[in-house]
Amino acid sequence: MTPLLEVKNLHAEIDGKKILNGLDLVVNKGEVHAIMGPNGAGKSTLSYVLAGRDGYEVTEGDVLLNGESMLEMEPSERACKGVFLAFQYPMEIPGVATMTFLRAALNAQRKTRGEPELSSPDAIRKVKDVAGQLGINMDMLKRPVNVGFSGGEKKRAETMQMALLEPKLCLLDETDSGLDIDALKVVSEGVNRLRSPERGFVVITHYQRLLDHIVPDIVHVMSAGKIVRTGGKELAHELEASGYAQYQQEAA
Amino acid sequence: MAAVQETVEQVRQIDVDQYKYGFVTNIESEKAPKGLSEDIIRFISAKKNEPEWMLDWRLEAYRRWKTMQEPSWARVDYPPIDFQDLYYYSEPKKKPALKSLDEVDPEILATYEKLGIPLKEQKMLAGVVSDEGEDAGGDEAASGQPRARVAVDAVFDSVSVATTFKEELAKAGVIFCPISEALREHPDLVRKYLGTVVPTTDNFYATLNSAVFSDGSFVYVPEGVRCPMELSTYFRINEAQTGQFERTLIIADKGSYVSYLEGCTAPMRDENQLHAAVVELVALDDAEIKYSTVQNWYPGDADGKGGIYNFVTKRGDCRGRNSKISWTQVETGSAITWKYPSCVLRGENSRGEFYSIAISNGRQQVDSGTKMIHLGKNTSSRIISKGISAGRSQNTYRGLVSAHRKASAARNFTCCDSLLIGNECGAHTVPYIEAKNASATFEHEATTSKISDDQLFYCLQRGLSEEEAVALIVNGFVRDVLQQLPMEFAVEAQKLISISLEGSVG
Numbered sequence: 225m226t227p228l229l230e231v232k233n234l235h236a237e238i239d240g241k242k243i244l245n246g247l248d249l250v251v252n253k254g255e256v257h258a259i260m261g262p263n264g265a266g267k268s269t270l271s272y273v274l275a276g277r278d279g280y281e282v283t284e285g286d287v288l289l290n291g292e293s294m295l296e297m298e299p300s301e302r303a304c305k306g307v308f309l310a311f312q313y314p315m316e317i318p319g320v321a322t323m324t325f326l327r328a329a330l331n332a333q334r335k336t337r338g339e340p341e342l343s344s345p346d347a348i349r350k351v352k353d354v355a356g357q358l359g360i361n362m363d364m365l366k367r368p369v370n371v372g373f374s375g376g377e378k379k380r381a382e383t384m385q386m387a388l389l390e391p392k393l394c395l396l397d398e399t400d401s402g403l404d405i406d407a408l409k410v411v412s413e414g415v416n417r418l419r420s421p422e423r424g425f426v427v428i429t430h431y432q433r434l435l436d437h438i439v440p441d442i443v444h445v446m447s448a449g450k451i452v453r454t455g456g457k458e459l460a461h462e463l464e465a466s467g468y469a470q471y472q473q474e475a476a
Numbered sequence: 477m478a479a480v481q482e483t484v485e486q487v488r489q490i491d492v493d494q495y496k497y498g499f500v501t502n503i504e505s506e507k508a509p510k511g512l513s514e515d516i517i518r519f520i521s522a523k524k525n526e527p528e529w530m531l532d533w534r535l536e537a538y539r540r541w542k543t544m545q546e547p548s549w550a551r552v553d554y555p556p557i558d559f560q561d562l563y564y565y566s567e568p569k570k571k572p573a574l575k576s577l578d579e580v581d582p583e584i585l586a587t588y589e590k591l592g593i594p595l596k597e598q599k600m601l602a603g604v605v606s607d608e609g610e611d612a613g614g615d616e617a618a619s620g621q622p623r624a625r626v627a628v629d630a631v632f633d634s635v636s637v638a639t640t641f642k643e644e645l646a647k648a649g650v651i652f653c654p655i656s657e658a659l660r661e662h663p664d665l666v667r668k669y670l671g672t673v674v675p676t677t678d679n680f681y682a683t684l685n686s687a688v689f690s691d692g693s694f695v696y697v698p699e700g701v702r703c704p705m706e707l708s709t710y711f712r713i714n715e716a717q718t719g720q721f722e723r724t725l726i727i728a729d730k731g732s733y734v735s736y737l738e739g740c741t742a743p744m745r746d747e748n749q750l751h752a753a754v755v756e757l758v759a760l761d762d763a764e765i766k767y768s769t770v771q772n773w774y775p776g777d778a779d780g781k782g783g784i785y786n787f788v789t790k791r792g793d794c795r796g797r798n799s800k801i802s803w804t805q806v807e808t809g810s811a812i813t814w815k816y817p818s819c820v821l822r823g824e825n826s827r828g829e830f831y832s833i834a835i836s837n838g839r840q841q842v843d844s845g846t847k848m849i850h851l852g853k854n855t856s857s858r859i860i861s862k863g864i865s866a867g868r869s870q871n872t873y874r875g876l877v878s879a880h881r882k883a884s885a886a887r888n889f890t891c892c893d894s895l896l897i898g899n900e901c902g903a904h905t906v907p908y909i910e911a912k913n914a915s916a917t918f919e920h921e922a923t924t925s926k927i928s929d930d931q932l933f934y935c936l937q938r939g940l941s942e943e944e945a946v947a948l949i950v951n952g953f954v955r956d957v958l959q960q961l962p963m964e965f966a967v968e969a970q971k972l973i974s975i976s977l978e979g980s981v982g
């Protein structure tokens with residue numbers, strides 16, 4: 225079976241600085257992978273490179289989505305093929321109502337995939353349905369994208385976008401940062417609802433606590449731009465106890 | 477940084493040549509010979525069957541103009557204009573006195589079709605009031621609203637070719653007609669108000685306009701009447717090297733209300749075309765005038781060749797107590813824009829508003845803003861200006877807020893925001909403030925921002941193309957102003973903003 229995501233010997237740099245150093249990762253449909261590691265390990269960089277952000281240069285290796293190399297694809301093309309990145313710091317877009325933004329994204333993706341665009345009423349209904357399922361206040365849909373949102377609201381909004389766009393590969397970057405325990409539960413619940421045999425997840429986190437709520441199938445430890453250890457969910461607990469010090473030394 | 481860099485690349489190759497509206501309608505025109513002289517002015521006046529006093533008024537302006545100098549203080553740069561090398565009058569050949577749009581030259585209608593202008597009067601002429609509101613993109617509250625009805629006085633080149641909804645307006649006592657017709661049918665009204673807001677001596681271009689204006693709209697809303705529909709005029713410049721000198725005069729008598737919409741596009745031409753319009757608004761006691769403009773004239777090609785010179789004088793006089801005038805403009809076109817729709821707040825308690833979106837791309841130069849002249853007691857004004865610069869364009873906001881000695885308790889709030897796309901454009905804010913009355917409160921806010929790489933990437937990651945992303949972010953930036961436009965125009969303006977930024981990114 226072709227893996228959903230296959231990262232092969234990935235080397236990448238930004239502004240001439242090498243950040244990823246031969247990273248390998250295979251995510252199959254239905255799996256949830258956690259990537260843990262100390263600050264500066266290159267976790268966010270990995271998510272940006274997978275999403276195709278401008279400015280990151282891949283110098284070696286390949287990234288395949290369902291067996292197809294994504295390296296030459298624009299970020300929006302990757303998004304339309306089902307790659308979704310839940311941002312650590314979601315951006316504010318002043319003056320653009322969240323509803324407007326979601327409808328634009330939904331229809332842009334449908335258009336690119338050659339599917340018929342949804343009419344305004346249909347799109348509005350769909351957004352409201354998804355928001356309702358996640359217990360999101362309709363008021364939030366009228367507010368400009370992420371503007372004045374609390375940390376918890378931002379992450380909830382990201383989860384809602386993910387649910388709406390129905391991606392194949394979900395990348396979550398430090399979704400737990402800035403969340404209190406209640407918000408963490410709500411967001412995790414939203415993510416868990418999206419788990420399906422057809423979908424894969426890469427959950428990036430510094431702390432183990434998120435993984436109590438989103439229980440991973442596989443845990444990787446990343447350090448200095450590559451995966452240095454892989455194990456089951458118990459690895460997260462082990463890390464919680466021992467910290468990252470040993471891996472930082474290993475990498476150095 | 478990299479995305480911005482790339483944007484800059486793409487802006488550099490901006491394809492303003494693809495100006496969508498660059499086509500020429502082939503209609504034989506009857507025009508006066510090139511150049512300007514007393515004879516030409518007599519020709520224009522005679523063509524229009526004007527009263528004698530009007531001819532004298534024009535000639536006086538012309539003599540005055542010959543002694544004047546072109547202004548040079550604006551931040552715009554263009555080669556000298558040879559005023560003797562222009563045509564000052566042209567009209568499409570037509571059957572006289574058209575009764576409905578059906579009688580309009582089909583080529584003109586086809587031209588409008590290409591423009592995509594929502595000439596909804598086709599429906600409206602048939603008496604259909606559509607209620608399938610398009611969403612302005614704000615939120616669902618915007619949709620489902622019945623569309624306002626619009627009366628259209630289409631100005632093609634210099635002559636109004638069609639006027640609709642006349643009857644219903646007449647029933648309400650509203651006069652809405654070409655100014656040339658008003659000069660014949662309502663000479664006393666015109667004479668009473670013409671030149672009282674923008675005097676013939678006002679400035680170089682206004683004086684030129686006074687001498688040679690060919691046509692434009694005249695509106696009179698009688699006392700206590702709320703005009704039953706939005707009034708709309710579409711101006712087009714079609715004849716090569718035709719100076720276009722529109723003159724519009726709108727009078728809102730005591731306690732009346734009128735909303736007037738003006739939209740403009742012009743076909744592509746190599747020669748620069750001069751446009752020097754004058755618009756005068758008069759609001760008497762308790763009256764309100766809302767004047768909206770959407771302007772997307774040809775901006776010139778990628779090298780800054782061609783394009784319209786738009787040197788306009790627009791001024792409103794809040795002559796009566798509690799009167800209100802608001803200007804809303806969406807300016808995306810023209811090679812050079814020199815335009816300062818202003819309010820003279822003469823009446824006690826009167827209010828002036830200016831809402832502006834000015835977009836410049838390619839090599840466009842915009843020097844625009846407003847003047848709020850507080851003369852009366854307890855007058856207030858509000859200025860919201862949103863400038864967007866892309867490509868190698870220069871975009872200047874120039875504004876004056878002044879309070880006269882007698883203008884006690886005058887209040888102004890000004891907010892000027894600039895958004896830059898790329899690194900080769902410029903945004904400038906030049907506010908002048910004069911308060912001769914100590915009780916005046918003037919507030920001024922200004923911001924300059926750039927579309928950030930982070931914002932752009934966020935949108936792309938959700939599946940939007942770069943172009944869609946920029947349009948969305950820009951539409952968010954101008955939202956406060958878009959909301960001031962009548963629904964009819966908000967949708968069109970939003971599309972126009974996207975079109976005018978096409979090519980500013982990949």
Ligand SMILES: Nc1ncnc2c1ncn2[C@@H]1O[C@H](COP(=O)(O)OP(=O)(O)O)[C@@H](O)[C@H]1O
Pocket residue numbers: 238239241243261262263264265266267268269270
């Ligand atoms: N734009 C950049 N230019 C130079 N170095 C960068 C840039 N972005 C990130 N880095 C560096 O790359 C390394 C990895 O960063 P990041 O991917 O954010 O790590 P993590 O998410 O694991 O904390 C850090 O040392 C960081 O300083």
Ligand SMILES: [Mg+2]
Pocket residue numbers: 267268269312398
């Ligand atoms: Mg990080």
